[in-house]
Amino acid sequence: MSTIVHVDINSYFATVMQQENPKLRGKPVGVIKDVGRTCIIAASKEAKLRGVKTGSRLQDIKYLVPDLILIPAAFDLYLDLTKKLKKIFTSLSPNVDVFSLDEAFIDISDCHQLYPDSVAFGKLIQDQIKKVLGEWVTCNVGISYTRLLAKLAGEISPKGSISIIDENNKDLYLASAGFESICGIGYRLSKKLKLRGITNAYQLNFFEYQDLQSLVGPFWAKELLEIAQGRDSSTLRQVEQRRDQEMKSVGRTITGFRLTDDEEVIKQTIYNLCEEAAHKVRQMDMAGRQVSILLTGEDQVWYQHKTLKYFIHHTDEMFQILYEGFYQNWQRNFKVIKFGVFLGQLQKMNQVPIRILDDWEKKEKIYQALDQINDRYGLFTLRPATLTKAKLIRPEVTGFLGDKRFHGL
């Protein structure tokens, strides 16, 4: 039987800030994306105990926690520390999957002789993390025979604990956890199930496939019956499948500080995001042929996409399609706060048909030279006229770590 260990750093973003700065330890800390932002993206244990959650708005919690200390996130630090975490894990087992910036699955099924005692292994992990990242950094360790159960074990256990789910206590855990603790079941599905009186995964064992199918459709009916038995959801089955897969798409989104009607700002932002996304694709020696753009207002959304007959990875080409092709042909009727660009259906350059009928080769040489300079001295060292006077949006790492392959994780 497999032994899967799930490691989840407690309140990662905030804990790292507290490890760095002893004056913040033991205090309610709320991490915001940047100075001036008003949404909490992570809260320390102390802040969580007082009701601060990820996604809390400052205006809603300032009266609840008036002594909340706000700190801008330090994504560069988190990424490097996650790389250090991975190094710890891979020194203990060859089968490691970094699931997000602060979570990883470690499969020690083939290491029973090295680690006969799973709890001792969990303690070893916790000690190593403290040694490398700092004394203030704690983690939950969940151990079981599937990823779903290992993650669940850590999710609903006290902070800093080591918990095991086996065949004997599996049903108890599945019965006592809400769907928000089950990886693979989202808010909408959970709401639908609750309307039918189903509030935990264990209850699903008392339903037939046909009953669930009429409620949630054939895919989810099958999924839910798997989850009811503690088996991995499709999200978690893909963890191992994706281990050696190349990235399929690259995207970059940004939420502005305020709604904007300024055409110059909109143009600059779209170009900035195209440069970051296209640069990333070029760095991976890939090209894509599905381009998309997303703009969001207060409660309006505009989205366009196109699948090309050829592959692209030059910024100006991507910008031309998205801005000149889509945006300029749209009668914008709302102010924009969120921007997103995406380049998908990525393939390695050696698998992409060569373009010989246009000036692609010439442009490729220019971009190679540009990328050499920007890689050496930093992105946007050389930048187009469009961005000369713009406030640059620099690359950042997301907690979800959708581009973990790009970062070597």
Place this chain on the structure above:
Amino acid sequence: MYQTIHENVEMAGVYTQAKFVPKKFKWKNRVYLVQEITLVAEVKDGNVKKRFFSLLSSGEVYRLIFDRENEKWWLEEKWVD
């Protein structure tokens, strides 16, 4: 919150186990003894590698960066209550 400083400093330390451990730095003619190194991270801007240190000195927290490209130390920020 962290107050931006971004000034060059002089750093003294020891090399031990293939790592440089800061021991004291000089900023504006004053010497700051390092009580504790609370965090170390490697950050990159393009291919420019920098080593980030968070240091505690006399109870105050300082963020320093060692630019590995031009081998200069920068006092980037200081925590202000």
